Amino acid sequence: MPASAPPLRPEIQFASLEQQGETAQLGMWAFLVNETLFFGALIFTYYIYRLSYPHEFAAAAKDAVLWCGSVNLVILLTSSLTMVLAINAGAQDQRQAMIGWLIATAALGGVFLLIKGYEYYLDFQDKVVPVVNFAAKPGEGSAGQLFWVFYWVATGLHAIHLTVGIGLVLYMLLRRIRHGEITPAYYAPLEVVGIYWSFVDAVWLFLYPCIYLVGRS
Amino acid sequence: MSVTTVERGPAAEPAAAASEPSYLTGENTVASWLLTRDHKRIALLFFASITFFFFIGGFAATLMRLNLATPEGLLQPAVYNRMFTMHGIIMVWFFLIPSIPTTFGNFFVPLMIGARDLAFPRVNLASWYVFNLSGLVVLFALVMGGADAGWTFYTPLSTSYANGYVFAAALAVFINGFSSIMTSLNFIVTIHRLRAPGMTWMRLPLFIWGIYAVSGVMLTATPVLAMDTFLLAVERFLGVGLFDPNHGGDPLLWQHMFWFYSHPAVYIMILPAMGVASEIIPCYARRPIFGYSGMTMALMAIAILSFFVWAHHMFVAGISIYSGVAFSLMTFFVAVPSAIKVFNWTVSLHKGSIIFDAPMLYALSFVLLFTLGGVTGLMLATLGIDVDVHGTYFVVAHFHYVMVGATVSAFFGALHYWWPKMTGRLYPEIWARFAAILTFVGFNLTFFPQFILGYLGMPRRSYTYSPEWQSWNLLSSAGASILAIAYILPLLYLGWSLLRGRKASANPWRATGLEWATRSPPPAHNFERTPVVALEPYCYDPERDTYVTQEGVPHAG
């Protein structure tokens, strides 16, 4: 830890750092309740339409790029693991390991986005971008487009969340850790970022079957 | 969650704190207000914003009532349609939903639980900025000519047919949601983690319980609306047909998702008001509230059940008969806890020593008008009757009774009750009582005739109507002008009291809550020493005219 680090004091409304940390965590959990309903509403919409148009959705989903989604699933799951390892290292005062695992986490997130970008490129080629570049495939009817609207909205929102996550990890690396503010005594900010990261990961776990596994059983 | 309270150390430097200036008189530059992290200043910022929007919404209502005074009307149909749409949107999202939580909630949650601030002061300030951003967007929509799809944005009218600035209006509602979410998240965490020593759950004032319940509802309902308006905006902007039957979409899906939010939202509007009434009534009846634990349970029951009744807005919309029946039953269930509350408030007057000051007059009108609004709500919940009166002025009258009659009355009650604490000045009592009575009279004159109009068959959202209904409409318009005066009056005399009003003591109403244990107006960090709570709230004794504060300090009359 850099010697110049000032001793960390709780904010005015808290009695102790411990209380501040607990409060931050509770805040993140409450936020995730909210996020769950946000994505939940989207997935609900999706299921309603999938129930009305099972064949069309199956036909449309065949054009989703399975390998991109699957590889990305593995990447995100791995990144959650590295995130946990980073927190663990932080808790045990292993500064180098913590930094290493965090860099790995952010990098995995970046790879996810790259693959997603490539998948979007393939989607453009495949003319499955409603409004912009869309040609219904046989068997899709007009409902196939509903599937693709869902696809773009869901993956787009997920990518935004992941980008925010990467930003948070970088913020941890470049500010909080550099200034020595993450210590075994107070690593709550890192934990909070970790909770968020796992949530973004979990969202993909739900989106994945909706997008890539329809009609492939 | 744990029931134990978090231990807190003694305040930093007691000696320095004693001479701390009040939150109003501290640093007073523009920047010190716009960048403040003090929940009390943020509360006042919110107060300014929502008052502004209340008058914009009221201005639209004034135009509407003017138009409806004659069957032919004054306004162009397009203008009238835009007026009621903007009236609904602004009143609901820019005034009533934020009203009590963001002003009195912000100001008094930390004070009443004995904390120095909310858990996340920066989030709190951000919430105000986001709110104003959404306000700018809605004003943009208004200035450009307004949206014309009704506040309910029913598809496919809103997506494919309406010509107004529906996209901007939906966007404004979307952004507004984030402000709600930030505020409610802050309250939940604060109430869980920052209570003063001794402030157990069952010692929380009922206002805190109301805010807690409403925050839970906001946190879980608002994201659904956010997603819903997001999809609406996508559809409107790109024309992809998510809710349009011509593209395979389902128009009823929009309604389901909209009401999944908006029904809980009507309880978002009433729960804080119930909290306010539960503060005022014991204080002015000088006796403990009747059935404190029943009241807390009723609040939570309403909050939870409110999520299972949304389709009662869709009884005639083509949902299956079975879901109609199921949702009707659930709607009756949600009314039961409301009934408990009404009876408990009433019985709280029994053997009190009642003082009829303005806050109490507002609180009593709240109870009466809520009951009348509530029983007409039950008529709407009765399937056979809803088939007849859905989409008529009966519904308009019902929701104005609960939203305006009940919640706005509670809002004004809270404003008067806490005015001395917030500003350090007393308001002129005679004027305030006059305004309270005028509100009650004007309100009933405005909206009671609408029940009759509704049952006679006058459809809502109509710029014109058949001549035989004119006398009722005229009565309603006349009432609205009285109501307008009654709402403008407080603006005048409260403004006067800011400059000339008598200075208020720390506890002018001889109330028991922690917020009265500190100076009026409070110092920047609320308390000169951390309060320690010893008692449940509302320890008033009408027999000896004494009371004991929550810190356990007894006071003679």
Next chain:
Amino acid sequence: MYHWIPFWPDTAAVNAIVVNNLYIAELGVSGLIMVTVVAMMLTFCIRYRKGSAASRADRVQKTWHFEIGWTIATLGAFLVLFVWGAAIYIWLYQAPRGDEEVYVVAKRWMWKIEHPGGQSEIDALHVPVNKTIRVVMASEDVIHSFFVPAFRIKRDVVPGTLETIWFKADKIGVFKLECAQFCGLQHATMQGEVDVLSGPDYARWLTEQGVHESLAEQGEAVFRAHGCSGCHGNNSTVHAPPLAGLYGTYVHMQDGSVRLADEAYIRDCILNPRSFTVAGYPPLMPDFAGQLGEDDLLKLVAYIKSLGKQESAQ
């Protein structure tokens, strides 16, 4: 019957009488509640105003008796009202076959009415008194709502499907027909009238319209023009289900579900044949979405329904 009540709307159908009774009962309950609450409040406020001599000793102590008491009381009252209201709802919203049928197309901002005999009218609906009328409704654009206050009936007309409602007028006269769902600029003027005529007057009115082709006959023309007869006709080689006698039966689907062949089902078959397939037939039926207006669809429906009648008549 209800004339002695001030401000009471016209009551001109059997539906309305039933709703009236419930409404009066509910007004009674609500009135009782209001009176109770107001009376309690006033009494307490006067008796226990500050400075009054009334004793404040022995206040009711914390007990659950009161809360449980009024919870049960309100719950009981609620259940009665709920059951009563639900029974009426089920009765109102399950349209019987009816003595007469009319078809309604709602569009911004008018009601177009088609009688089975081929007579059509706009913003007016002529019906015979004391007959059960079944109304089949379609919307060309947005959601409208068919509302006749004097009959106490209302139902939204949602685009993309057919809705039905029924009434039985018991009073001769002219009554308001309104749109009760906001549908844009002229929603307020999307109004018409229902003319309830005596049986003979109604018969005279029908013949005066000078129509030669019934709705089903017009539907048959559409049926041929769009090539439906090519597959569903008697001497077609395509393996398509016969449509005679279809209406009102239960149809088995490929996926094992069973659906009632009502108007909405027939409409769905034509516009959205891919979302379900009749058991035992190949999924050959083309998709007619976008090719037929609501008018033509209703005519087709009327035609297919008339096939059922001929069948059973034989």
